[in-house]
Amino acid sequence: MLIFYGIHEFSKKVTDKAQVFCKTCQTKVDALEQQSFNMAHLFFIPLIPLGTKKVWICPECGQDPHCRTRTSRAKKILLCILGLPFLAAIWFGEGKPEDAGSMWGVRAVFTIGYLILLYVTIYHQPFVDSEDEGNSEPSA
Ligand SMILES: [Zn+2]
Numbered sequence: 001m002l003i004f005y006g007i008h009e010f011s012k013k014v015t016d017k018a019q020v021f022c023k024t025c026q027t028k029v030d031a032l033e034q035q036s037f038n039m040a041h042l043f044f045i046p047l048i049p050l051g052t053k054k055v056w057i058c059p060e061c062g063q064d065p066h067c068r069t070r071t072s073r074a075k076k077i078l079l080c081i082l083g084l085p086f087l088a089a090i091w092f093g094e095g096k097p098e099d100a101g102s103m104w105g106v107r108a109v110f111t112i113g114y115l116i117l118l119y120v121t122i123y124h125q126p127f128v129d130s131e132d133e134g135n136s137e138p139s140a
Pocket residue numbers: 022023024025026029058059060061062063065
């Protein structure tokens with residue numbers, strides 16, 4: 001049985017506007033604060049009032065300008081470390097002789113993926129947390 005449920009936003013309106021630094025776009029934007037009255041619905045019939053909710057929205061990307069959306073370097077390094085045993089198993093693990101042909105494709109795809117992961121980890125762009133840091137020129 002298919003059940004339609006979710007949250008419906010009533011009387012959505014812009015309540016405030018402020019110039020903030022969007023952490024996703026990495027630029028200064030005129031963010032909008034939207035207020036709505038939310039209700040949980042079942043089969044599009046509003047049933048449970050959830051109250052008033054205010055959210056900030058970046059007009060450029062549609063995300064919350066205060067939310068961090070990029071992967072941190074620590075997580076990338078962790079993924080590199082966790083990926084090494086997996087890569088070793090693909091290259092040096094014992095496989096069935098009839099799978100030898102397809103294993104070369106798997107080895108190629110995962111090795112290229114791992115090299116791309118290493119590249120983005122090594123050349124990781126540091127996360128800019130405020131507008132001032134984003135506009136600063138690197139010193140010679
Ligand atoms: Zn944005």
